[in-house]
Amino acid sequence: MLTSYNILLLFAFVGWLVGYDGHFHFDNIGDSYIANKVPYLAFRALPALLGSLTVTVTYLIMWESGYSLPACVLAAGLVLLDNAHIGQTRLILLDATLVFAMACSILSYIRFYKLRHEPFSRKWWKWLILTGFALSCDISVKYVGLFAFVSIGSAVCIDLWDLLDIKRPNGALSLPDFTRHFVARAVGLILMPFLFYLFWFQVHFAVLNRSGPGDDFMSPEFQETLSNNAMLANAVTINYYDSLSLMHKETKAYLHSHTDRYPLRYDDGRVSSQGQQVTGYPFNDTNNHWQILPADGSEDVLRTVKNHDLVRLRHLVTNTVLMSHDVASPYFPTNQEFTTATLEDAYGDRAQDTLFEVRIENGKDGQEFKSVSSHFKLIHNPSKVAMWTHTTPLPDWGHKQQEINGNKQLTPSSNIWLVEDIVSLPADDSRREKPEKNVKTLPFLQKWFELQRSMFWHNNQLTSSHPYSSQPYQWPFLLRGVSFWTQNDTRQQIYFLGNPIGWWISSSLLAVFVGILAADQFSLRRGMDALDHRTRSRLYNSTGFFFLVWATHYFPFYVMGRQLFLHHYLPAHLASTLVAGALVEFIFTTDAIEDAVAAAAKGKKPAPKRHILAGERFAGQSLVGAWIATGVILALVAASWYFFLPLTYGYPGLDVDAVLRRKWLGYDLHFAK
Template sequence: MSQQIRKRNKKSNTPIENSNIIDESISLKKKITTIQQQSNDPEYKYHIVLATITAIGFYLRFIKLGTPDQVVFDEVHFGKFASYYLERTYFFDLHPPFAKLLIAFVGWLIGYNGKFKFDAIGDSYIENNVPYIAYRGLSAIQGTAIIPIMFLTMKTLGFQVQACLLASLIVCFDNAQVVDSRLILLDATLILSVALTIFSYCKFSTFRKEPFSQKWWTWLLATGVSLSCVISTKYVGVFTYFTIGIAVIHELWILLDYKKGLTLQEFSKHFLARFWALIVVPFIIYLFWFYLHFAILIKSGPGDAFMSSEFQETLLESPLAQNSKQVQYYDQITIQHKDTGANLHSHSHVYPLRYEDGRISSNQQQVTCVDVEFPEQDPNNQWEIVPVKADDDGKKGKDVYTNDIVRFKHVGTGGYLLTHDVASPLKPTNEEFTVVFDEKIESRYNETLFRLRLSVPGSSPKKQNQRRKIKTLATDLRILHMDTVVAMWTHDDELLPEWAFGQQEVSGNKKIQDKDNVWTFGKVTNLDKNDQRSKYIPKEVKTMPFLKKWWQLQGLMFHHNNQLSSSHPFASQPDTWPLALSGVSFYNNNDTKKQIFFIGNVIGFWLEVCFLSIYVGIVLADQITRRRNYHLLSDKSRSRLYNTLGFLFIGWSAHYFPFYLMNRQKFLHHYLPAHLIAALFSGGLAEFICSDNSKDSLNINNKTKKIKMTILVAIASIGIIWFFFYFKAITYGDEFLTPEEVKARQWLDIKLHYAK
């Protein structure tokens, strides 16, 4: 334009003509400036839309927050951990402590004592007086806060109201995001921390021309604190570090250019400022949460077995540990099943010769499990632990260790426990347990031998083979049969018929590593008053440096994270996540036929994939055309394409593609941070597509751009909102659906219950 003006000036010979041309040029520049100033919406529009979408998000996350009033999915873990914090009892978990401490803090604020342990999905909150709505309210508040932060991030990046609305709306009405924001889980904290990190770094970038100013430092430190919250919640937060790290490296690379006029000393200040704010400060905060974790958990608890003996000596004995006694040979003990709480039992009654299905039994003495309050009062619940060699008095008073081979003599009837190659009553694939007496003991001696194997969840075979002293109440065991290599097991999903008085079946499980094969020794019933074990001697508590504790726990957390490679019915691979091809059953109630199924909003997920694909196409087209010297995009449009949208695209990639390298169990919820960033990206690319980005354009047709954006956002919103409400019943778990309605919602690979 300026070249045309200069050419016309050369041809003109009169001052009047020159004056008219100059006036025309000034007028055109003013017009362009005015239109560019009008390209952003007025502030009041942002405020109105922000308040509206936030209110909707609040409503969707808080409505029916108390439904269901039972333990749902992984609430069994994170609710339990909060209870351990409140009781100050040591536990072990794979995730850092920040989000769990937040949940426990809510319990502490309302004065809850942590008595309820969230043992099983479906346990009633109402019957156990659990403040579960307060716990869930924490997640709901965090889930709601994500929405305005996304909106403000888009506004900070210079996008118009429609783009801000589209990005926020995708997450606001996403079924998966809503489910994770209504339960006692860590994901709401994780996603909020990711959103805060992206927002803080975007705000920091707006002050890059004011280095080391107060606002520059404020938002740089805010980015570091947010990063610390991400990594202190779950270790997948390292992907957020990748995102910010790539952006920081790119920025430092630009500052290193001599054309920027920075001396090496000035560049070093920029580098050290970022190193301090984004690495040192977050690491100090990260360590602080572990310091708080150790300071609170001072009592012995279920996590002891994971830690070294040196660490265990730093813990006070819990009431459980105080009542725990060292088990010795010829002790008479009760044996309790870990999952069902029932006690190993036998009586003089025998198995029927034939079962109801016609199978033949051994017709020998029954071995069952009973759930009674005081099992030690009935000799039929008591078993004497006997050494391998009969009448080995040299073992009397000697401690029993894990990995020892022992026999169990039934106190009530005098026989020895055994299992053999006879099908059990209810599980034909399992072995029957019975009791054999002295007259047959010689011929069946090998069948009475059992190995006491240490049970530590997720541990290696080497650790399970360790020899440790066995204590009542405190040592988890697998009781393995030496002759047939099965594990003693019981269950309460189906009880034995009247001939066994409706008691639980005991059988030999060939899958010895199953997590429900675990037993504990309950109480020594023949403990003499003169026995030293009957006297409680307080344990001497020792100290251990904090960093040594932290390093030990850190190594164990990484190790057990890598061990999570077993199959799971709802595990999925990353290639199914962007299109929401899989989900997870969180809860189902067989009585009311209501269920919660964790699945993303398919319309929103697919829309994001479309925008991500379009972006790749635009970038490839731009690169190819520029190779042929066709510059189709303006400099401003290319900057937005590669810098603003490129940053968000890298953020999505960094939170998604690394999962392909992991061998551990993976689930759809691992995609939610990437989904959040993809929503930001989608809103931004939608505005880019609706704009006139050509090089020759002055981008002055703002009205047309707004009309295009309004239509696009309206169509997308209708689809996203419709899907959310169509699947609302399995998002909130508050409605009964007929089998026909369930089948109508079994899209893609959604495996819903009650569809028959």
């Protein structure tokens, strides 16, 4: 999922504490930390610590919600003995931090909600602000932390709706008092988390002020705020009659042409112009070279190209001129075809069709057009379409290269190109000499908005297939995992996989919870009230809140089009363990079941139970069944945890038979033969 840069500051801080100089870039999976002298133990200590604390926070969530000791132990035990959580916490990964922040936000909100009868007290404010801070930390790790806002925000909306009720048992609130409650929650759970979030980016911009490998994702204006920026150092002013190589900013494909022509008919029966093909090509060669010519035919070679100039582009190898016209492109019937025209036609009958406007992004009138740093859109002058490309390859007739066409939508960032180099300019030309420039500044919010847009865009581009990607419907049933690392010589493999027994029990109890609610509603419709008020309130409000947390952290993935992996389910899995602990208490608390069944059989309302709503807990003798159920479940889970431990820790030496015994659901394990 989309990673915020703020979590990386934590790892950078750990590296700074141990004196790490950042020489190792973590480029390739399998590179030796020891050989490269990476303080990996220090880096692993951060997720390990937070992952360990997550178990404690899970226990406290159940305890603060008023559940019995076996329910608390079961929920915490399902997280403690889960191989997926262990796999995330023992490696240098981000999701342990995400899950910890999400768990802290739930715990803080529960503590805040328990103080609802002491509104605006010091403790009330403390836990409200801590809830907002935890939410801010959650979204600062990954943007899926927004799901925690949805979970808690939904509970807050329900709470406010109850406060608005004029018939509430504790007395109706006046509208000014209700407004105070609303404003307090808006400040504590929206405004303050946003300010916390902005603060971490302020730290980010202050600390990371030098040029690095992520520069290409940012605009030239942003890059001018970074010291030692190579792009700006290599920027050269472009003159007319320079020969250029043009690159698409997002796909890194060069504007390319060759002598082959479009076919007469495409597969869908549409007719082309049979003109010379213009394509996007990933490799640099002479067919990517274009000479920029002035629209007025001036022969002044020292004249600088400027923003909004009308130009022509001559393809040097074929001696033809780039053009677009009102013919549909190969893949997009609504977009215009790009082709080339002969020099005679370019300055004759097709003169208008070969004119293009250089429109520099965020450029000023008269701004000089420069290589590398001037990101621009090439707008076809007569038709006002932007030159655009995409990653879907053309058929064999187009040599599997990218289609170039005219996009009628001018605003998308996917229309942006840059001049990668002036190929006709010698290396020792005076134009390439650049004096040292002072680092510029940009307003904080402008930099922040650009970075947010960049992160969102690149996250949405993660749509390609991956051998270990999975779909949301596979996660609750643990149908497949992810191979993190293998070592052929020692037959070692780290395979990211949850604890199958634990996941299946938790997922089954989610279904049981839905069934219980449906059965209760059906019984009420038939006049049979088998639950007392406190039990039903606990079931719907507390366990229902845990179920809501699970649902809001799970179902949104069904509408995402990007790559998805098993680790995206970890926050939802933690929520499912909370539901599991609550239901084991509900099902296996002996006196609650017996009284409810007896009352239902007699057609009477059961006597009040000792189910708590505000701190009162079960008497010990009623928890025997819950303890037995907890012991049996955790014993099975512990056995499954131990059985899959070699895959979690990458133990050496598993033989073929041992690997095959662990392919429970066809897990794609290595060394199975």
